[in-house]
Amino acid sequence: xxxxxxxxxxxxxxxxxxxxxxxxxxxxxxxxxxxxxxxxxxxxxxxxxxxxxxxxxxxxxxxxxxxxxxxxxxxxxxxxxxxxxxxxxxxxxxxxxxxxxxxxxxxxxxxxxxxxxxxxxxxxxxxxxxxxxxxxxxxxxxxxxxxxxxxxxxxxxxxxxxxxxxxxxxxxxxxxxxxxxxxxxxxxxxxxxxxxxxxxxxxxxxxxxxxxxxxxxxxxxxxxxxxxxxxxxxxxxxxxxxxxxxxxxxxxxxxxxxxxxxxxxx
DNA sequence: ACATTGACCTGAGAGC
DNA sequence: TGCTCTCAGGTCAATG
Numbered sequence: 001x002x003x004x005x006x007x008x009x010x011x012x013x014x015x016x017x018x019x020x021x022x023x024x025x026x027x028x029x030x031x032x033x034x035x036x037x038x039x040x041x042x043x044x045x046x047x048x049x050x051x052x053x054x055x056x057x058x059x060x061x062x063x064x065x066x067x068x069x070x071x072x073x074x075x076x077x078x079x080x081x082x083x084x085x086x087x088x089x090x091x092x093x094x095x096x097x098x099x100x101x102x103x104x105x106x107x108x109x110x111x112x113x114x115x116x117x118x119x120x121x122x123x124x125x126x127x128x129x130x131x132x133x134x135x136x137x138x139x140x141x142x143x144x145x146x147x148x149x150x151x152x153x154x155x156x157x158x159x160x161x162x163x164x165x166x167x168x169x170x171x172x173x174x175x176x177x178x179x180x181x182x183x184x185x186x187x188x189x190x191x192x193x194x195x196x197x198x199x200x201x202x203x204x205x206x207x208x209x210x211x212x213x214x215x216x217x218x219x220x221x222x223x224x225x226x227x228x229x230x231x232x233x234x235x236x237x238x239x240x241x242x243x244x245x246x247x248x249x250x251x252x253x254x255x256x257x258x259x260x261x262x263x264x265x266x
Numbered sequence: 267a268c269a270t271t272g273a274c275c276t277g278a279g280a281g282c
Numbered sequence: 283t284g285c286t287c288t289c290a291g292g293t294c295a296a297t298g
Contacts, residue, residue, distance in 0.1 A: 001291060032275090059292075077291045078276080093276090112275050114292060155269055163269095164293080172291055251271060252291065 002075035003059060004136055004169030005212035010073075010081050011056050014063065014106070017083035019051050022101040033095040033108070035116045045069060045119050046098060057127055057135050058168025062120075069121055076114030082107045136169040137209050146202045150190050157193065157201070158186035159250040170205070172252050173228060174212065178204045179256065180227040185263040186247065186254045192264065231255045 002010070026046050028039035037045075050066045063071040073081070082091050083106050086099065091109040096117050099105040108117055120126045133149060134141045149166050160166055161175040170178065179186050181204035184197060193201070208226075215221040219228050225238050235244040237257035244255050 003292090074292085076275090076293085111277070112290090114275055116293095153268085159269080162292090250269085253289085 001077045001171055001173055002079055003171035003174050004056075004209055005174065005217040007056055007059050007061050007075065007169075008137075008213045009217045010075070011054050011061055013083070014051070014054050014061070014081060017104075018063075018098075018100075018106045019053065021050060021104075023047055023049050023051075023098055024101045025099045027097040027099065028095070029097070030095045030113065032113050033110060033115060033117050035118045037119050042096075042117070042119060046071070055123070057123075058132055058164055059171070060126075060130075060132070060168075062123055069119055070123055070126075072116075072118040072120050072126065073108065074116045076110060076112060076116075078112040079108065079110035079115040082109055131165045132168040133164060133166045134168065136167050136205060141167075143199065143202050146205075147195075147198055150193075150198070153190040155190060156186065156249055157184060157188045157190050158252075158254055160190050161205075162250075162252070167205075169209070172254070173231065174208060176231060176255050177208045177212075177227050180261060181208055183260055185261045186249050186256050188263060227255065227257070 023046050026043040028034065028042060031039055034042060046065070051071075052064045052066050054064065055062045059074060061073040063073065065071065083104060086103050086105055091107060093109050093111040094107045095110050095113070096108040097105050134145060146167075150160060153160050153166070158175050158179060161170045161178060162172060176186070178201065182197070182201045184193070184201060211223055215223065222228050227238065227244070230236055230238060230244050233246070235255065236242065237244060237260055240257065240259050242257055242259040245258050247254050247256070
């Protein structure tokens with residue numbers, strides 16, 4: 001699902017396909033995906049412009065326009081971008097198409113309609129009003145900042161990792177992987193983690209996210225020793241072959257290895 | 267102020 | 283075959 005590594009891969013995809021081209025027109029197939037803007041307004045604000053560069057914060061992708069605006073994309077659970085020639089076969093669930101003068105288009109595909117396409121003028125304001133925490137991979141998000149974010153939290157660590165107000169970018173799948181690499185049970189309460197546990201959690205977070213981007217966020221290309229390819233019924237721990245267990249944490253299905261991720265007293 | 271739960275949304279897959 | 287049920291999971295509003 002589009003979490004930080006997936007969105008980073010999308011970002012690089014846009015960088016290598018969609019920058020510096022004149023936008024000819026915009027077609028909106030489903031307006032539900034648009035949040036603060038009508039289809040007509042979106043067209044007006046994009047037509048004749050170009051994409052200069054992109055940036056990412058957590059699971060949000062910002063496409064910087066040449067006039068200072070930002071096309072802001074969130075992919076929900078099933079969203080992805082695709083750049084292709086106008087006469088090629090379209091993806092199944094195109095919601096918004098940005099057509100360039102060169103005969104190609106950038107399509108926003110999203111089966112389940114839970115994502116958003118917005119136009120904004122102030123990136124920092126957007127991050128503040130949406131109460132997004134620091135991006136998990138931001139260089140200045142160091143261990144001290146990480147520790148500070150989790151201070152005073154009472155819930156379960158898996159929920160905290162997935163909370164975008166605390167840290168931006170981690171969702172259900174990668175929170176499982178991070179906890180697995182750190183050897184921490186998903187239901188461990190945040191307050192019961194000591195400094196050494198927090199330290200291994202922090203390093204696991206950075207390592208898992210960076211390594212996953214390198215693997216193109218593709219489960220089949222994940223390094224040996226990753227849990228992600230085993231996140232299903234019948235999966236086994238890559239370290240000890242113990243069958244993985246599935247539990248509900250805050251309404252989400254979490255997978256973990258009951259042998260490698262023992263629950264400490266809390 | 268914080269944590270948890272249910273609704274939103276669509277299609278795949280299970281079970282009968 | 284075809285129907286119904288469950289599940290997937292990011293976010294937000296409602297509730298605890």
